[in-house]
Amino acid sequence: MPKIVDKAAMREAILQAALLVFQAKGYHAARMSDVATEAGLAKGTLYLYFASKEEMTAALAEGYFREIELRFMPEQPAESLDEFIEGLRTALSFGEEEARSIPVFFEVFGPSFTTDAFSQQVSKFFETLGECYGEHLSHLQTKGALSKQHNPSQLGRALAAMLDGLVLHRGLFGVPTERYVAMVDSALLLFRAGLSPAHD
Amino acid sequence: MPKIVDKAAMREAILQAALLVFQAKGYHAARMSDVATEAGLAKGTLYLYFASKEEMTAALAEGYFREIELRFMPEQPAESLDEFIEGLRTALSFGEEEARSIPVFFEVFGPSFTTDAFSQQVSKFFETLGECYGEHLSHLQTKGALSKQHNPSQLGRALAAMLDGLVLHRGLFGVPTERYVAMVDSALLLFRAGLSPAHD
Amino acid sequence: MPKIVDKAAMREAILQAALLVFQAKGYHAARMSDVATEAGLAKGTLYLYFASKEEMTAALAEGYFREIELRFMPEQPAESLDEFIEGLRTALSFGEEEARSIPVFFEVFGPSFTTDAFSQQVSKFFETLGECYGEHLSHLQTKGALSKQHNPSQLGRALAAMLDGLVLHRGLFGVPTERYVAMVDSALLLFRAGLSPAHD
Amino acid sequence: MPKIVDKAAMREAILQAALLVFQAKGYHAARMSDVATEAGLAKGTLYLYFASKEEMTAALAEGYFREIELRFMPEQPAESLDEFIEGLRTALSFGEEEARSIPVFFEVFGPSFTTDAFSQQVSKFFETLGECYGEHLSHLQTKGALSKQHNPSQLGRALAAMLDGLVLHRGLFGVPTERYVAMVDSALLLFRAGLSPAHD
DNA sequence: GATGAATGAGAATTCATTCAT
DNA sequence: TATGAATGAATTCTCATTCAT
Structure with a gap:
């Protein structure tokens, strides 16, 4: 072969x-x-x-999403809020080189692309990611590690969107790494405080 | 005549x-x-x-951003955490018709667009929005309405990105309005809990 | 009216x-x-x-040629070589403003112009001018004021072309008036010497 | 391959x-x-x-002018008036096919053409040609083969314009070859008589 | 008569894709 | 398998001309 x-x-x-x-x-x-x-x-x-520019681009996108999934999809549910938060931090940490790819996919996934297969693929990915986060949050809630006021499923999907917001802004607007890290820190601090069951 | x-x-x-x-x-x-x-x-x-397709698109984008600014830029600093949160909720509430415009701008602001003037315009907008949120958060913090652990400036910019994430996901992935509202509710609940000074 | x-x-x-x-x-x-x-x-x-741009241009050209004819067509045959030469000098003398029109007609009379009616009009004009010069030369020859070696008819047409060459070069290449006058002087001196019957 | x-x-x-x-x-x-x-x-x-229609035309014009130069620019100064005149005759002799190109260049060199680089190129060409004739005439004058009444430099430039007039009239007005040859003969006869030092 | 907004045929140029070598 | 010359569909923008007001 x-x-x-x-x-x-x-x-x-x-x-x-x-x-x-x-x-x-x-x-x-x-x-x-x-x-x-x-x-x-x-x-x-x-x-x-x-076979075509389009197929080439599809292959490129597929590879990109495999990587994304590897980084964002936690293999195992976190056993503590801290662990969950650190998982997010890891997912949000990626190099500058990779950040440069974001605008490309931003462009390619738009409606400009002939087939909207990509758009659906991405949509599905975030759906899945949201569910995954939802399950983990649910797990944490069961363990009493997460405030009961939250609806894990809905919050999971919202979380996926918000994290994507952070990632996109870095990639699209060329936010310097240092600045981006500070933003991520702020966001995660907020998340931890907001998720904490401390004072249910 | x-x-x-x-x-x-x-x-x-x-x-x-x-x-x-x-x-x-x-x-x-x-x-x-x-x-x-x-x-x-x-x-x-x-x-x-x-004069050209490009100029037409620029005009379109300008109008779009004027509206966006009107909705997202709070005129006056909130005097309480609740007020701040409700301001965000209002900003995040927009009709389905408007949601359909999002992919267009998603495409237009990408690197595909000849002039990157747009990209910079948008970048600047979110920078400004972040600062605006930062000031409001700072104001709340001064009044003791916001947990002291947060850095208003950095959190403001992160907030802008995360809210944009929610908005983009609605527009790009066709999240149904009902679902979107639930996501926004979840996110705002999380924000309120996380921002609250309750147990500093 | x-x-x-x-x-x-x-x-x-x-x-x-x-x-x-x-x-x-x-x-x-x-x-x-x-x-x-x-x-x-x-x-x-x-x-x-x-009725159209073309008709407008045709009218413009017509006016131009009426003027040209007035200047180049001698009303009466010259009675001496000197008189003939001075007639040419007068015809070749025109203002800078008028020289600026030359490129316009240069362009308009080209094959680019939809109808070649112009081209034919101009062609006819020079034919007529050549004949006119031919007759005057013949008249001079009869009077013994022109060397017998020349064929008045053919020389007349050649003269028309050569004078046009001088005029065109002035108009097309922006030859300064002073320079142009010197060129005309040289040419007329040559013509006089060449035409003179002095030593038949 | x-x-x-x-x-x-x-x-x-x-x-x-x-x-x-x-x-x-x-x-x-x-x-x-x-x-x-x-x-x-x-x-x-x-x-x-x-790269463009314009560049293509420029290349066409360049080739045309290379040929023109080859024909009109005498390599060596003539040693006698006869030789000079015969040189002109050779230059003025070209085929019907070539005559058909004249209107094209007539059109292209006009102000219609975007770049006036051509116009200048042609202008320069005739300037050079005029100088060239001037030098040859001066040479003849030194040798006593040309009447002293002429100013070689000015006459050279005038000659260039007048010969161009003959050529242009042939090309633009479709003068039949036979007729054209007769015109050239007439003109050259006139030139020879006018240039001759015979009776200074 | 005068206007200038609207029209739409027309032309240069680009670039993904094909295919002869 | 590799090449890159050839292809031609596709798209933007122009401008002479028309015609409702």
Whole structure:
């Protein structure tokens, strides 16, 4: 299966090049020839690995979301509020390089994209993430580690949206890392205080 | 005597048509002729009111942001935590029609847009909104209506991002209004609990 | 018939404006609205006086050629070589303002112009001018005032072309008046020497 | 392996097609698609060889002027009046095909053309040609082969303009070759007589 | 007559995709 | 498999002309 390995590696290399180009020029402004040049290939060669610009972009997005899921989806429910909060902090921590990809997906997931399959994929992801957070919060509530006033399910989905807000603002507006970290700290401090059952 | 037209009204009507078309097809896929048809005009007529597609979009965005500012920027600092929270609730309440505009601006503000003047405009807006929230929080803190553990300035900016997250998720993923309201309720409940000085 | 007088005057005024605009921007780049503005009229008004841009240009050209004919066509045959030469000098003497019109007609008479009626009109003009010069030369030859080695008819046409060359170069390349006058002097000196029967 | 094409040859072929189309319809009326069709190519292909219609035209003009220069610029000063005159005759002799290009350049060099770089190029050419003739005339004068009454420098420039007049009239007004040759003969006869020092 | 808003045919140019080599 | 020349559909914007007022 060496050919398959090559093919996969080539696809990966092309996607890497595509991401760079998309970051630099934006999806719509990026030409396939730019991607080819960046990848050190000829234009036509791209089509041996991807049927179209759209399919290429879909593959790029898929990879992106696999990573996102890995970071945001906690494997195991937190056993304490602190643990839950720290899990969020970890999820929200990512490098500057990765932050630069955000605008790309911001653009690609918009309605501009021919198929709205992406939009739905992302929608589903946040739905799932919200449910996941909901379950964890529910678990914490059961253990008395979370104020009873909260509705875990709804709060979980809201949390997912709010965290995404933080992430997006970093990526879209180029918030410096230091500033972003301070924002995350503030938000998590607020969350902890608000979630705490201390004075139910 | 020539036909007498209310230039401003015509611009408004064209922008209305443009928004509809952009909502339906996305900014990039929308052709000027689509906008013209929707507005019941000929292609060329659009150019009597806007120099280019880009300028038209800029005008659209400007109007959008004027409205956004009106809704989000509290005129006066809240005098109590409840008042502050209710202010946020009001800001977060908007109709379904308006929610449909969000993807349009999501697309337009991306790097795809030729001039990044928009991106900067939006960036600036959230910076200002963050500062505004920061001042209000600071005011509340001074009055003892806000837990002392929070840094008003940083939390203000984080709040702006998180609220934007809620709004964007509604608009982008078509969250039904009812569901959205529940999410907002959850979030505001969390905020109130977290901000409360009750047990400093 | 006051209306007719007005109409003619208006046409004249519009043509004047058109000439200015054409001089400044060139025929193709000049828009009807430019002409209207220059004439202090509305676009639509032009069409009350000229059926189209083309007809307007035709009228402009016609006026131009009437003037040209007046200057170049000698009314009476010269009775001496000197008189003939001085007639040419007079024809070749025209103001800077008029020189600025040359490029306009240069452009308009080209094949770009939809109808080639102009081209033919000009062609005919030079044919006639050539014949005219031919007759005068023949007359001089009969009187012994012109070297017998020349063929009046052919030389007449050649003369017309060569004088046009001088005129065109002045207009097209912006030769300063002083320089142009020197060129004309040189050419006429050459003509006189060449035409002289002195040593047949 | 990609198709191998001789880029220079392709450009040449396209220019050839463009010239034909321009001759037939005029520069302004000619569409890029006309040129493409004439060249047996698709519209887009033209843009692989020329960045724009303007650049294509510039290339066409450049080639034209290279040829013109070759024909008109005498390599070596004439050693006798006869030789000088014969040099002019050679320069003025060109085929009918070439005569058909004249209107194209007549149109292109007008003020209609966006950049007036051409206009200046042509202006410069005739300036140089005039100087060149001036020097040769001066040389002849020194040798006593030219009447002392002439100012070589001024006459040189005037000569350039007058010869251009002959050439232009042939091209623009479709003077039949035979007729044109007769005109040239007449003109050269006149020049020789006028330049001759015979009776200073 | 005068106006200028509206029209829409038309043209240059771009770029994803194909395919001969 | 790799190439990059060729393709042509698609889109923005212009401007001569029309016509309701």
